[in-house]
Amino acid sequence: MTLISTWSPPPGLSTETSLPSIAPRVSWAAFWLPVAVGLGFLLFWDAAVRFSGSELFPKPLDVGRGLLELGQKGLLFKYIIASLFRVTWGFGLAALVGVPIGLVLGWYPFAHAAFNPLIQAFRPISPIAWIPVAILWFGVSDAAPIFLIFLASVFPIMVSAMAAVQNVQAVQIRAARNFGLSSGELFRKVILPATLPQILTGLRIALGVAWLVVVAAEMIAVNSGLGYLIIDSRNAGKRYDLVVAGMVLIGVIGWLLDLAMRQVERFPSVKWAYGNRGE
Amino acid sequence: MPFFRRVLPAILCWIVAITLLHMWVNLGSFTPKSGSGGSAAPFRVGFIPVTCHLTCPVTHFINDSLQEESNFEPIRFSAWPELKEAFLSEHLEATFILAPMAMALREQGVPLKIVYLGHRDGTTMMVHKDSSIRRIEDLRGKTIAVPNRFSNQRLIVFRAMRERNIPMSQVKLLEMPPPDMPAALQVKAVDAIISGEPFMAQTEMDGYGRILFLTKDVWPDFISCVLAVHEKTIRDRRADVQNLVDGIASSGKWLDQSPKHRMDAAEFTGKNYYHQDPALLSFVLSKPPDRVKYTNLRVLRKDFEEIEALALEAGVLSGKVKFDDYADPSFVPDEASIKPRNWELP
Amino acid sequence: MATAVNKGDPVKSRGGEIVSVPAVSVRDVSLTFAQGANPVQVLEKVSIDVWPGEFVCIVGPSGCGKTTLLNIIGGFQKPSQGEVFAKGSPVLGPDPRRIFIFQEGGVFPWLSVAENVGFGLSGRVPAERAQIVKHYIDMVGLNGFEKAYPRSLSGGMRQRVEIARALAAGPEVIYMDEPFGALDFFTRMKMRNDLIKIWQKEQKTILFVTHDIEEALQLADRVAVMGRRPSRMQSIVTVDLPRPRDLNAAQYLAKRDEILEILGFHHSHGQSLRETGFHPHLAHQRRNDASGG
Numbered sequence: 001m002t003l004i005s006t007w008s009p010p011p012g013l014s015t016e017t018s019l020p021s022i023a024p025r026v027s028w029a030a031f032w033l034p035v036a037v038g039l040g041f042l043l044f045w046d047a048a049v050r051f052s053g054s055e056l057f058p059k060p061l062d063v064g065r066g067l068l069e070l071g072q073k074g075l076l077f078k079y080i081i082a083s084l085f086r087v088t089w090g091f092g093l094a095a096l097v098g099v100p101i102g103l104v105l106g107w108y109p110f111a112h113a114a115f116n117p118l119i120q121a122f123r124p125i126s127p128i129a130w131i132p133v134a135i136l137w138f139g140v141s142d143a144a145p146i147f148l149i150f151l152a153s154v155f156p157i158m159v160s161a162m163a164a165v166q167n168v169q170a171v172q173i174r175a176a177r178n179f180g181l182s183s184g185e186l187f188r189k190v191i192l193p194a195t196l197p198q199i200l201t202g203l204r205i206a207l208g209v210a211w212l213v214v215v216a217a218e219m220i221a222v223n224s225g226l227g228y229l230i231i232d233s234r235n236a237g238k239r240y241d242l243v244v245a246g247m248v249l250i251g252v253i254g255w256l257l258d259l260a261m262r263q264v265e266r267f268p269s270v271k272w273a274y275g276n277r278g279e
Numbered sequence: 280m281p282f283f284r285r286v287l288p289a290i291l292c293w294i295v296a297i298t299l300l301h302m303w304v305n306l307g308s309f310t311p312k313s314g315s316g317g318s319a320a321p322f323r324v325g326f327i328p329v330t331c332h333l334t335c336p337v338t339h340f341i342n343d344s345l346q347e348e349s350n351f352e353p354i355r356f357s358a359w360p361e362l363k364e365a366f367l368s369e370h371l372e373a374t375f376i377l378a379p380m381a382m383a384l385r386e387q388g389v390p391l392k393i394v395y396l397g398h399r400d401g402t403t404m405m406v407h408k409d410s411s412i413r414r415i416e417d418l419r420g421k422t423i424a425v426p427n428r429f430s431n432q433r434l435i436v437f438r439a440m441r442e443r444n445i446p447m448s449q450v451k452l453l454e455m456p457p458p459d460m461p462a463a464l465q466v467k468a469v470d471a472i473i474s475g476e477p478f479m480a481q482t483e484m485d486g487y488g489r490i491l492f493l494t495k496d497v498w499p500d501f502i503s504c505v506l507a508v509h510e511k512t513i514r515d516r517r518a519d520v521q522n523l524v525d526g527i528a529s530s531g532k533w534l535d536q537s538p539k540h541r542m543d544a545a546e547f548t549g550k551n552y553y554h555q556d557p558a559l560l561s562f563v564l565s566k567p568p569d570r571v572k573y574t575n576l577r578v579l580r581k582d583f584e585e586i587e588a589l590a591l592e593a594g595v596l597s598g599k600v601k602f603d604d605y606a607d608p609s610f611v612p613d614e615a616s617i618k619p620r621n622w623e624l625p
Numbered sequence: 626m627a628t629a630v631n632k633g634d635p636v637k638s639r640g641g642e643i644v645s646v647p648a649v650s651v652r653d654v655s656l657t658f659a660q661g662a663n664p665v666q667v668l669e670k671v672s673i674d675v676w677p678g679e680f681v682c683i684v685g686p687s688g689c690g691k692t693t694l695l696n697i698i699g700g701f702q703k704p705s706q707g708e709v710f711a712k713g714s715p716v717l718g719p720d721p722r723r724i725f726i727f728q729e730g731g732v733f734p735w736l737s738v739a740e741n742v743g744f745g746l747s748g749r750v751p752a753e754r755a756q757i758v759k760h761y762i763d764m765v766g767l768n769g770f771e772k773a774y775p776r777s778l779s780g781g782m783r784q785r786v787e788i789a790r791a792l793a794a795g796p797e798v799i800y801m802d803e804p805f806g807a808l809d810f811f812t813r814m815k816m817r818n819d820l821i822k823i824w825q826k827e828q829k830t831i832l833f834v835t836h837d838i839e840e841a842l843q844l845a846d847r848v849a850v851m852g853r854r855p856s857r858m859q860s861i862v863t864v865d866l867p868r869p870r871d872l873n874a875a876q877y878l879a880k881r882d883e884i885l886e887i888l889g890f891h892h893s894h895g896q897s898l899r900e901t902g903f904h905p906h907l908a909h910q911r912r913n914d915a916s917g918g
Contacts, residue, residue, distance in 0.1 A: 267286070
């Protein structure tokens, strides 16, 4: 067997090609399938309530009527805006604080060794446990639920930013340094773009957590919001239809928020990390 | 990077939009306030949606309707812990609170003073209509839900057991938030529930509850909740405190003046403050008519010493503080001079 | 025959002028890892000079430390002893005048091909940069892929991007660490061909590390042979053969056998290693003492 370098490959032979692009099959199936599953679920829910004979648990139609009632009283809009406002600020502040700190802790091993144990000790503490502290510090204003939502979101964001920095491959840092980049340029041109996808994933997860915590956060004496709706309806006696209506609204809006985040992930600056699933 | 050029402005727009919307819709920042409540420092009073605290929203509503200048602001809580914490951290100048809880806080060093009462009576013990419990003695060996260990409801159980020589160890007490009690009774998770109204009446209205006893039959002139104020507020804002007590006293008089007033109160309180069914509140306020009383709310030494003694026996208080430490009856207006509010629901 | 080039010998550069300062000069570099109680010596007094415009390959068995040596030369690691000079001045760290091409993963996945290639050109005006980028993308044969992202390129194409990026930055020296090691047979063949053509056009100094002796012989002017740990520079073989190299020529085969002998492989029964069917790629093969070869 001889390896012959006096031979050159024939002109037509492409020994390398770009990988084929697999177009995502977004067809009618992708739309109607979830709708069918949703309808199936509603039917199941209705049947389950009838079968169990419960007088308290609402059926889907009861919840629908509850939503209508809220709409007519003008509360639907008010409450949704209130909860979105608090989550926006709580989550926004968490991102503003968590991303830079996470990046710093990921990059400087000394800082990581110093602060990571403290962070990991705070992380498991449920926001509900922080309620007394929130009231003590912030009283009965919007600041208290915003604080709780901040606490719930900041840790996942920090941790994913840290991990993102630690995952930047040494090869790429070396290559960048080879081109004579200063530390500032290294951060701007390499660390930031390399960590962006993972940071965004962390943000998406944290947004889910923030929205989840909204019910607990609104247990404090605020008088608006979807979490408040649930707690208030429970306190008002038998309005479990409104309780479930609140849950439905929270679920739907949470889903829409996640959808929005996924749109952000379609930018080229983010998409590069997600493998060869086609353009 | 196009990412930042597109995403960051979008985010900024969202933040501005949601903040403005929230301020407009929920905080009323852009609508001029009726009256001129803005000039003086607010006087915040905490309450929970129970009939014990009814005078709070009633006073506020009547003030508002009469367009009287007042800096009195009721703040609603859904549970005792949050109310207690807001009061402790001085976000509230005053609050309605369970009597033994106020006394216990004073014992723990919180500088507060009880200046008025919430109402008299107004608590019932309910059992499931199918249960075999007919007399108080039948509670032996059963589970009873109480709102809080620092509540007079718990103390009344203690007193009732003591009078019948039943040791407390033969009764199981469970702390439960009042709004959860009706459901717990309906599914028979507990044998009996006792708490302030309207949660007890709800079980009656819905047909599965039966009254075992009314507190007025076991402990006459029973006190559930009191109005507590920070000592600091008493010192610095005496006039405001007096105004508040006067307002509450005359609202109470108004409530007891005629059944129609009670129905009206049920209506506007249920809709605007408690978010409870007005029919439920009407029921509580009228069947029987003396189920709950809003007059004769003086802070009397003998009433509290009775509570103290019971609490000491039950192990709820330690006896470190006395009436003069935790109460200040100087604000209570002379019963004869209290005039009911001069106001009718249009 | 193997000759070590002595320090200070004046040598002709490819351009024809006499130069006396090597492009890269390695002087008695040693490296020891402290691994627990026992220090492990990886490199022992390695020395070599690389002259401007030369194509030098470093070969050796796996684990002999040739990549480590290249990292030290590139300025990414410090030696325990010894020094590295570039054009006479000591090497203190990586430098854009000497670009390193990695075996895998050096291309930035968040940038398109064109953006990658232009990475070292941030100091230029956009028009000039675009021109240079186009030039080198053409040169490596990636026309049409300017806007593609590395994730949709094959391994060989990614290496081309890296080569283009290195060239575009206009360095004096290019270091290559087994750049074709992760590619398939055909791609490797093509890449070697193309690399020689580019080198002939650009006239860069190239220092190329590989474990593949055939590859070294196809590409290099001189082949530096390193032994097992602790590695020393066993010998430097000059390959004075015209390009493109004919792998059947007797001289070529003689050079190859020479290197194999330096590495400790023996003929058996007087046959050439090729005739015994010995596959020169088996770098793990142990010395064949026992069979009396």
